[in-house]
Amino acid sequence: MFEETGPVWLSEEVKTGTTIIAIEFDGGVVLGSDSRVSAGASVVNRVMNKLSPLHDKIYCALSGSAADAQTIAEIVNYQLDVHSIEIGEDPQVRSAATLVRNISYKYKEELSAHLIVAGWDRRDGGQVFATLKGLLTRQPFAVGGSGSSYVYGFVDAEYHKGMRKEECQQFVVNTLSLAMNRDGSSGGVAYIVTIDEHGTEEKVVLGNQLPTFFDQ
Amino acid sequence: MALSNIFETPAPGFNFDNTARNAALEGLFDGGNTPKPMKTGTTIAGVVFKDGVVLGADTRATSDEVVADKMCAKIHYISPNIYCCGAGTAADTEKTTDLLSSNLTIFSLNSGRNPRVVMAVNILQDMLYRYRGQIGANLILGGVDCTGNHLYTVGPYGDVDKVPYLSMGSGDLAALGILEDGFKPDLELEPAKELVRAAIQAGIMNDLGSGNNIDICVITKQGVDYIRPYRESQYKDNRKMKYKYRPGTTPVLTEKVVPLKLEVVLETVQKMETA
Numbered sequence: 001m002f003e004e005t006g007p008v009w010l011s012e013e014v015k016t017g018t019t020i021i022a023i024e025f026d027g028g029v030v031l032g033s034d035s036r037v038s039a040g041a042s043v044v045n046r047v048m049n050k051l052s053p054l055h056d057k058i059y060c061a062l063s064g065s066a067a068d069a070q071t072i073a074e075i076v077n078y079q080l081d082v083h084s085i086e087i088g089e090d091p092q093v094r095s096a097a098t099l100v101r102n103i104s105y106k107y108k109e110e111l112s113a114h115l116i117v118a119g120w121d122r123r124d125g126g127q128v129f130a131t132l133k134g135l136l137t138r139q140p141f142a143v144g145g146s147g148s149s150y151v152y153g154f155v156d157a158e159y160h161k162g163m164r165k166e167e168c169q170q171f172v173v174n175t176l177s178l179a180m181n182r183d184g185s186s187g188g189v190a191y192i193v194t195i196d197e198h199g200t201e202e203k204v205v206l207g208n209q210l211p212t213f214f215d216q
Numbered sequence: 217m218a219l220s221n222i223f224e225t226p227a228p229g230f231n232f233d234n235t236a237r238n239a240a241l242e243g244l245f246d247g248g249n250t251p252k253p254m255k256t257g258t259t260i261a262g263v264v265f266k267d268g269v270v271l272g273a274d275t276r277a278t279s280d281e282v283v284a285d286k287m288c289a290k291i292h293y294i295s296p297n298i299y300c301c302g303a304g305t306a307a308d309t310e311k312t313t314d315l316l317s318s319n320l321t322i323f324s325l326n327s328g329r330n331p332r333v334v335m336a337v338n339i340l341q342d343m344l345y346r347y348r349g350q351i352g353a354n355l356i357l358g359g360v361d362c363t364g365n366h367l368y369t370v371g372p373y374g375d376v377d378k379v380p381y382l383s384m385g386s387g388d389l390a391a392l393g394i395l396e397d398g399f400k401p402d403l404e405l406e407p408a409k410e411l412v413r414a415a416i417q418a419g420i421m422n423d424l425g426s427g428n429n430i431d432i433c434v435i436t437k438q439g440v441d442y443i444r445p446y447r448e449s450q451y452k453d454n455r456k457m458k459y460k461y462r463p464g465t466t467p468v469l470t471e472k473v474v475p476l477k478l479e480v481v482l483e484t485v486q487k488m489e490t491a
Contacts, residue, residue, distance in 0.1 A: 037377070042389070045377045066375035071345050 017185025018050060019147030020061035021155070021175050022118035022128045024140050025168045028196030029118040029126040032172035033061050034147065034180050035188030046188045051202075055080050057195050058096045058119030063145035069113035076100050093119040097129035097136055105134025116142045120195045147179035147186035154178055169194060177210040257425020259387030260290060260301035261395060261415040262356045262367045264380045265408035268436035269358035269365050272412035273301050274387070274420050275445065276427040283427070289444065291433045295320045296440065297330050298359030299433050303385035304372060305352035312353045316340055333359040333366040337376055345374025354384045360435050387419025387426040394418045409434065413447060420449075 017038050022031045033050035036043055050062045052073040058080070062069035076099045083099075084091045097117040104111065118128040130142040143155055155175055163171065169192060176190045190205040260273040277285035292300045292313040300316070302309025316339055320331045336357055344351055349372045357368045369377050369384060381399045383391035394415040403411065409432055419426045429445035 037375075039371075044371075045379060047379065048377060065373070067345055067371065067373040070375055071341075 017147075017183075018063040018145030019143070019151070019176055019179035019183060019186040020050060020063050020116055020145045021143045021148070021172055022061060022116045022141065023159075023163075023168050023172060024118070024126040024128045025163055025165055027125060028120045028165065028194060029128055030165070030168040030172050031059050031061055031116070031118050031193045031195075032176050033191050034145075034176055034186040035191060036186055037066055038185050043187075048188075049191050051191050051193045053077070053200075054096050054117070055084065055091055055119070057090065057121065057200060058093050058117065059193050059195065059200075060096070060100065060118070061116040061144065062113065063115070064113035065111070068111045069115060072100060072103050072111070072113055072115060075103065090121060092121045092123060093117065093127040093129065094124070094138075097131060101129075101131045101134060101136040104131050108134050114144050116144050118142075118195070120197060126196070143175070145186065147183035150182040151175050151179045165194065165196070173205055174211055178213065180210070181213070181216075257423075258290060258303040258385030259383065259391050259416050259419025259423060259426040260303050260356055260385050261383035261388075261391045261412050261419075262301065262358045262381065263395065263399065263403070263408050263412050264358075264365050264367045265403040265405065267365075267405065268360045268434065269367055270405075270408045270412045271299055271301050271356065271358045271433045271435070272416045272446070273431050274416055274426040275429045275431060276420075276425070277306055278425050286428045287445075289431065291431055291442070291444075293317060294336055294357070294359070295324065295331050297361055297435065298333055298336055298357065299435060299440070299442075300336075300358075301356040301384070303354040303356075303388075308351045308353045309355065312340070312343070312351060313355070315343075330361060332361040332363060333357060333368065334363075337368045337370060340370045341374050341376050344370060344372060349373045356382060356384055358433075358435060360437055365435075383415060383419070385419070385423075385426065387416075387423030390418040390422040391415035405434065409446075417447075 017036065018034060020033045022029060031051050035047050035049065037045040037048045051059050052062055054060050054073065054077050060073055060076070062073060076096065079099050080091050080096055083095060096119065100115050100117055104115070114132045116128065116130055120126050128139055128142050130137050130139055130144070132144070140161070141155065141159060143151060158171060172192060173190060180186045189207055190210060192203045192205060194201045257276070257278045258274060260271070262269060262271045271291055273290035275287050275290065276283055277288035290301055292302060292310070294300050294313060294317045300313050302313060316336060319339060320336060323331055336359070340355065340357070344353065352372050354372060355370045357370065359366060367379060367382065369379070369382050380401065381395045383395060395411065398411045398414065412432060413430055416430045420430070428449045430447040431444045432446035433443070434441040
């Protein structure tokens with residue numbers, strides 16, 4: 001007992017052990033995340049918003065090491081600000097994703113964070129990019145984090161092209177709810193961000209308002 | 217032109233100069249039993265209330281199983297409107313908060329305004345992230361600035377959380393139970409102080425690494441009330457602290473006086489310039 005120099009979790013790195021999802025619809029994107037931040041067996045923050053703004057109409061979803069992910073998001077936020085001033089207009093989602101990818105690829109060995117970048121721009125509308133381990137790929141939807149493993153089947157079966165905005169929001173909430181039920185490192189509340197031509201809307205779905213499934 | 221950002225870009229990479237020294241030290245203490253760094257094994261807590269922020273901390277600093285300091289100050293001054301509680305390695309929290317305080321003072325002098333809490337948090341996060349967790353500082357920053365009342369926590373790896381109430385340290389789970397139960401948004405001053413006191417008390421009672429007295433720091437727009445101690449431990453020891461004895465307490469048995477023969481060898485006079 002006296003050998004310890006404090007609880008184990010204090011010296012363990014804080015991970016976001018998460019479920020994140022982003023999906024594109026005609027005219028915009030919907031991003032969703034849970035809110036649990038864990039350090040070992042302890043929940044350090046039960047209400048963290050893992051959807052971080054990179055620009056007015058571009059958001060990213062954080063997963064992996066909390067410090068690494070937050071830092072990448074901050075650096076790219078800054079770089080995008082400079083870039084958008086230089087080009088004199090709102091940046092493209094692909095640019096934001098490329099900046100994230102550049103950091104993830106260059107510091108591949110040192111960092112352990114995965115960011116999903118999604119947003120709306122004038123040129124290509126709503127777009128979702130995955131940047132895992134330094135790749136850059138545009139997908140109709142992307143899931144990430146430890147909780148995503150439990151819902152790959154669900155998203156593959158339920159997704160279809162041509163979903164409207166409200167359908168997408170419901171799809172995201174359902175996916176998050178299922179993942180939070182099964183994954184120990186995901187939980188809390190669900191944060192939903194909807195980005196389209198007209199603006200950005202942030203919403204919180206509290207724990208007791210999440211959809212319930214057969215065993216609840 | 218003086219920059220208001222005083223941080224120079226640090227040299228890339230890490231500074232491992234101390235590894236040689238540590239290796240040499242391990243050789244001196246056989247079997248590598250070097251003295252362990254003093255950890256504050258602590259309970260610290262913070263709560264945002266209607267008019268500001270209340271920070272609380274216990275006052276015990278431990279080195280393994282010995283209490284190294286019974287009246288350790290864990291609430292550090294950062295700026296007139298920002299205070300910081302530190303848990304983890306005592307030296308790391310002291311030095312990190314000192315460094316932050318100095319840098320923010322320079323910023324204040326340059327810009328003529330009180331720093332914002334978010335600026336302090338960003339500087340801290342930057343530094344702790346750069347050192348990849350080698351600096352064992354778990355900090356709770358609380359303060360009031362022109363944008364409102366804020367409470368942040370920064371971990372040793374550089375992750376930041378902004379929350380209305382939180383606790384850190386080895387007694388944090390005990391304190392968090394009290395906070396989760398009693399916290400409400402927009403508390404008044406007295407209930408907020410009482411909540412923080414109860415949270416620290418829970419940490420002191422249930423954690424071996426926390427104990428002794430409770431310090432409270434209340435930060436509002438009007439100013440700072442640093443109450444040290446807010447509550448004293450009921451287990452105080454009544455030691456005199458001053459051990460002065462009157463002449464004659466110790467009996468003198470014999471006395472021998474030996475005069476020293478001194479000669480004046482050289483005498484110089486130096487005039488002082490008072491012009």
